[in-house]
Structure formats: structure tokens, C-alpha cells
Amino acid sequence: MLKISLEQWRMFHAVVEFGGFNQASQGVYKSQSSIHNAVSKIEASLGVKLFTIQGRTTVLTEAGKMILKRSHYLLDEAKKVEAIGMTLSQGIETHLKIAVDEIFPRALLYKVLEEVSATFPLVQIELLESILSGANEMLQNNDADIAISPNLLGTQFSEHLCQVKFGAVASPDHPLQQLQRKLTLEDLKGYRQIVVRDSAKLKNTERANEGWLEANQRWTVSHMQSSIDMISKGLGFAWLPLSLIEDQLNDGSLLPLKLEENRERTAPLYLAYKDIDSLGPVAQYFINKLKANCPKPSTSE
Template sequence: MKTTLEQWRAFQAVVEYGGYAQAAERLHRSQSSVSYLVGKLQEQLGVVLLEVQGRKAELTEAGRVLLEYAQSLLSEANGIETLAQRIGEGWETTLKLVVDAAFPTQALVETMHQFNGRAPATRVQLTEVVLSGAEDAVMEQQADIAISAHVPVGRLGQKLCDIEFVAVARFDHPLHQLGRMLTEHDLKSHLHVVVRDSGMKQPRNEGWLGSSHRWTVSGFPASRAMVVGGLAFAWLPTHIVQPDIDAGVLVPLALGPYQRRFGALFLIYGHPDRIGPATALLAQLLQETVTARCPVLQ
């Protein structure tokens, strides 16, 4: 390369601060050295970037175009230095996050948005699992943080939140036409959709499984689609189906105290003996997000 980052930084500073003297003051250099760097840059490029008009340096059209590229170049260079500094301070370059599918997506997005702003040098590998899938990830050391419905034997976990599940069917489902409190016998006569456990070591079934006419799907989106389509009923996380309930598309089943149930989710460290700065930050942000959404999640 003919040019250097130092030259591009001097050029950017002259434009950003309005002149050579101002740029020299901000860069803690002499005005002559800044002028030399920019002059040498133009000479090496064979392009005029700045024209001095009175006491102010004005961008040429070529300078305006190249400045945009220079700003991206300098931003990336700063990012590399920040990454190197974070690595030197012990920040993880990669963080594996395993999340139970019942955890609210919006809360997860809010958390990751904050995390990205405070730990941009750490790459996140996010995996969504169901039931014992998070336990498997912890025991197989495939997670730095897991949000799990159960804490594996021999491990410690901090309760993060309770997730409410509600039994629902489409507004025109035959179960709603009975006009009375439903019984187990009523449910057994209709198709029930359940979500398959993604774990392999000790897969579990949870909730009511009394219906012999049962379909199993891989996740909550598929289960919701079946219910919204009028094919079946299911217990689904309230935060997923509440918009459908508000719109009148889905209606909770008349099951009295059995209509709703709760399941706890726990935050578990995959490597509790070596929790890095990024892992600690993400755990803190998850807890703060859940606390902020306390009326919904806890």
C-alpha cells in the first residue's frame, strides 16, 4: 500500500474539525506535520482531496467520495484494536448461548441488542432447544450460558423466570361449542399438538398427554400454526399466543384451574469455574431484562 492509516486519519481530522490547525490540536501534532501527511497522501494518490479557501480546507468531489471509504477503513481499524484489547483483557471471542424455545423472543432480542453494544468483539452462537436440549448442551460442554427448563443433576442454576402456558383452540373449534367446563374425556376426543423434546440423552414429555390422538411437532411456531389452522388444541406459551387471543382467533379452553400452567426457566453457566467477562455480562443483561418485564415473565 502506498498510503497509511495515519495519513487517512489526518485527512479525516482536517475535514471533521474544520482545518489543519484544529486537526493538529485534536491529534496532538504540529500543524506542519498534519499538512505534510495530507499533502503526501494527495501526492501518492495523484488526486486533490482538499482545496484551501481562505482559512478553511474544502473537500473536492474526489475527496468527498474517498472520505466515505476512509471513514469505513478507520472504523474497521479501530474495531480491530478494540478486539485485540478485549482479547488481551480476557474477553471471550465466541460465546455459546443455548435457549429454551419457551423463553420470550422479544426479551432475548432486547438482551442481545444491549450485549452487542457493550461487547461488539464477542461473537454469539445462539441455539434454540426444547425441554432437555439445554441440559444436554450443559452436560456436553456445548454452552457457556443455558436457559433451561431443568437444572442438570450436580449443577447449580438460578431461576430466571416463570413462563405461563395456556390451553387454546381456534374460536370455532368443537371443544368451544360444548358450552360447559371441559373434562379429560372431552380432550381425549380431539387432536392434541405437543412439542418434541430436542434432547437426546434423557428426553422428556411434559404437560397433559392423555389424548391418544396426538401430533408431535418440532417447535412452538409449528404448534401455533396447527392450532390457528383449527386442526388441534395445545398448551402454548401465553406470550406467543396472546396476540391471537386478543384478536379473537384463539380462545382459551374452559378447563378451570387446568387451563393455565407455569414452567420455570433457569440460567445455568456451562463453565462455572471459568466465567469470562462476556459471559458474566450476558447473564447480567438477561437477568435485568427479565426483571424489567417482571409482570409478564416472573
């Protein structure tokens, strides 16, 4: 059984925070004698002196400084337990699992997640990154509360969120960049294409792959970043989400291919959830913030 109560620790911290017993009594609306009593019980239980008086100033002893540092954790954890209890009593979920396709713009996603955490600081967010059918599969298997996917999950469950722009790119040293003319899709067929594999746990014959698939030679990878790395090293070409390769385009490690047509393409992303009414306040807040921050599609898209 614990010898010291949380209330006694709180009185000890009050003396430190307000700079003395008298000031602490005014700060926490307790009598000076009750604060003295709480600190004395801590000192007696631990067998150490926490404060010393220097002139008119109450000062922590070396032991007091160490105890203060350690006891901060106790009070912080107690506050968290109380906050979680209040969260549960109000019906606010403690976890939020979001399955997000890797083509979704990172900066926008991080901005929305930061807004969610600022409003609900105790909610633990789990980000599940996926490709193609993966996000919807996690939603259907109850491994995610919300999915952002390039594939529809039934008209009653999915809604259009945004359009993602893709560009055909290769490194500056790639042979396609050395051709002194406009390129056709036929030109691309003779060079290696880097393809991103569907992350859903489907049979190989049921999996989709990302992008144009008519090149005679292909390397298939599991993550968009692997594709970006390979193409930057001159190992192939691909259509990549422009939002994910801004740095490479700016520093020249990737360059657009000079295609006659289809240099850029767009792909839709959909927001999916099983039942909006079953989602908690945090999930609904995330959805609303996501919609508010996503650029509205133009009439030409």
C-alpha cells in the same frame, strides 16, 4: 506493501472533520505542516487532488469525497482490531453461546441481550434455540456456554430461574370452543393435540415431548412457532406459553379453552452452566442481568 499509512489516513480525516488544516492541527495536537505533509503524500501516492481551497474554506474535491467514503472503512476496522486486542488482553471473551428453551419469554431475553451488547459491543452472541433437553445437551457437549432449560442439570450446575405460565388454547372455530359448557380433560382426548418434540439428539425412545399427552390423535412438531401457527389455523389444541401468544390472545385468533380445571399450568426454567468460575466477564454479566430481570416467583408457585 501499502503506500499510505493509517496515520496519514487519520490526518486526512481530521482535516475533513475539523474543517481545515489549521483547525485539524489544533484538534489532533499535530503541527499544521505534519498534517499538510500527510495529505500531500496521500495525493502523491494516489495521483489525485483531495482538497481545493474556496476563499478561506478547505473543500473536498469529488475524488476526495469518494476517497473519504472508502477510507472510513479502513479506520473503523483499525479501531475494531485495537478494541478486540484490548478485550483479549483484559480476559473478555469475544463470543458467547447461549442455549435457550423456546418457552423462555422473548421480550425479556431480547432486553437482556441488548444490555449485554450495549456494555460489550464487540462480543458476538450466538443464540441456540431448543426444546426440553436440547439446551442441557448443548451445554454438556460444549456447544453452549450457558443454558436456560426446563430440566435440571445436576444440583451443582443448575439454579431455578423463573416460572413460565402455559394456557390451554385453540382457535375460535375449533369444535372444543363450540361446546356450551365447561370442558374436562376427557373432552380433550377426542381432539388432535399439537405436541412439541424434544430437540435433543437422543434416541426417539429417550426423547420427551412438551405438554399433556393423553389425546388420541397428536401431531408432533419441532418448533413452538409451528405449534402456534397450527393451532391458530384450527388444526388442534395445546397448552402454550402465555408470553409467546400474547398477540394471538389479544387479536382473538387464539382463545383459552373453558376447562373446569388445569386451564393454566406452570413450568420451571433453570439456568445452567458448567462452572461459574470458568465463565468470562460477558457470560457472568449476562447471568446477573438475567437474574435481575426475571420476575421473582411468588410464594404460591
